[in-house]
Amino acid sequence: MVKEVQMNKVKTKIDQSLGKSSSLRLFFSWVLLVSVSAVFSQQTQQSQETKDVKIDSLYREDQFYFGFTYNSLLQKPAGLKQDKFSAGISAGFLRDMPINKDRTIAIASGLGFSYNNYIQNLAVSKIDQTFSYAIIDPGTAYSKNKFSQLLVDVPIELRWRTSTYESYKFWRIYGGLKFSYLLMDRSVFTDDQGKVVVSGNKDFNKILYGAYASAGYNTINVYIYYGLTPIFKTAAIDGDKIAMKLLQIGVIFYIL
The missing domain is CATH 1.20.5 (Single alpha-helices involved in coiled-coils or other helix-helix interfaces)
Structure with missing residues (x-):
């Protein structure tokens, strides 16, 4: 059991x-x-x-851009010199509109801003509402003399590139016209006696335009701009009109 x-x-x-x-x-x-x-x-x-x-065969090269240039003054009045580096910077956005089947040719337009600085020996002064101009005497001691401008830009360009929908790295040649509207201006002269600042100069051209081109590979490209309108509209030295125009040479960066 x-x-x-x-x-x-x-x-x-x-x-x-x-x-x-x-x-x-x-x-x-x-x-x-x-x-x-x-x-x-x-x-x-x-x-x-x-x-x-799906592969986007209808791609566009919409781009932000940023540029850095050297500003050279052309058709200068006698005695005017640029003895230091005059810089310009620009930034904005461009909308791409391809016009062929391969999308290698396009038209683009957009909106941007530019800031241009001009270091030279043209003194700008203001008495009441009248602006006057004179070439600074070589014997005059001063530490700064320049004028600067802030503009809003509307570029319109024709584009050629070797881009495809599979690659963002390609060769490009862009060119067109840029229309600019002057928002702000400022002229500064500084010596041992102090600083003279002039702004709101009505002698500047409010509306400017010029031709430009850029070329390169991928992000970094060379850039050139030639102003077709004078910087000044009515300024003169001893009765001789100041007909200076702008030539810019530099680099421009395109970022998708």
């Missing part, structure tokens, strides 16, 4: 062990099945996403 009871206990323990083992096998089988299903589902999803990605 005792032996029979002991045998039953042993049998019960074995059944329990087998039951646990079966449960563990079932659990691990379930985990493996879920893992395989998850991997398969992920691969299927990635494959589907890959199929959903």
Whole structure:
């Protein structure tokens, strides 16, 4: 009788062990099945996403731009000199409008701002509402003489490039006209006696335009601009009209 009871206990323990083992096998089988299903589902999803990605054959080269130039004055009056580096900076956005099937030729227009600085020896003064101009005598000691302008720009350009929808690195030649409106101006003369500041000069041309071109590869490009209108509208030195125009040479960066 005792032996029979002991045998039953042993049998019960074995059944329990087998039951646990079966449960563990079932659990691990379930985990493996879920893992395989998850991997398969992920691969299927990635494959589907890959199929959903479409190549944009109707791409545009809409771009932000930033330029840095040296400002050179042309048709200067006698005696006027630029003895230091006169810098210009510009920035803006251009909207691209392709006009051929390969999208390698386009028209673009946009909006931007320019700041031009001119360091030279033309003194600007104001008495009442009258502005006057004179070439600073070489014997006069002064530390600064310049005028600067802030303009809003509207460029309109024709574009040629070797771009494709698969690459953002390409050769380009852009050229066109830039129309500018003068927002602010400031002339500064500084010597031992102090500083003379003149702003709101009505003798400056409010509306300017000129031709420009840029060429290069990828982001960095060379840039040149030639002003077709004089910087001054009515300024004169001893009755001789100041007909200076602007030539800019520098670099321009295009960023998508």
